[in-house]
Amino acid sequence: MSAAITVPKPIHSMIRVLDETRSVDFYSRAFGLEIADRFPFEGFTLVYLRNASSGFELELTINHDRTEPYDLGDGYGHIAFAVEDIEAEHARFAREGLSPKPIKAFHRDGALMAKFFFVADPDGYKIEVLQRHGRYG
Template identity: 60%
Template sequence: MNGVPMAKNIHSMIRVLDEARSLAFYKAAFDLDIAERLDFQAFTLVYLSNTESEFELELTINKDRTEPYNLGDGYGHLAVSVSDLDAEHARLEQAGLNPGKLIEFKPDGVPVGHFFFITDPDGYKIEVLQRGGRFK
């Protein structure tokens, strides 16, 4: 690319209402631990990661916020991949995290993806995909 370095995805940020509740969910659901916590006067940033990827999830906690965030109709979802989708679905179910139904997406009979969705405490959707093909 003409000697120009490519951009590297490093994190995605979501705003959450209750730090402890979100930390517990992301630890139980995806084994995400705090990589760094930056506390400021008006807000706190918490970066979460695990050993599977360098990519991080940044939680922003605005200290004066008391009302849940309105996610509107612009937010889609985060996505993670797992090596055994059925086992992961069962584990999340047993943990009481209420994963959605397993979906095999095969338009016109062509397999595109095998996945389910789970919702975090603030209403953010996370797609959990069977690892393989373009979903590494």
């Protein structure tokens, strides 16, 4: 008798942020993420954000004694969100003052692979917003 294989479930990604209020406001306005849980500890606070479209969460870590911006280094890439209407979302981001970069499209073998734009959160973390299409649907 063989044991059942359990597939790991992705549950969250964590970033360190300077200002909880500023970051929660950005992720709420940009992606509809709301606070699912908030856990203050001595020296730091953990804030878990999510929306109704997924159980995956973004964990914000706020170190209470931190006053300088974090060095994002050259190892962090981005987190990505898929949306139904990339043009409408891009316009909404612009109206919200979130400074989205221009919409771009990648083609492969003559077909659209991805249509997307990037935006940066208040701490400079890059976020890719993709049109639901193909593998990104």
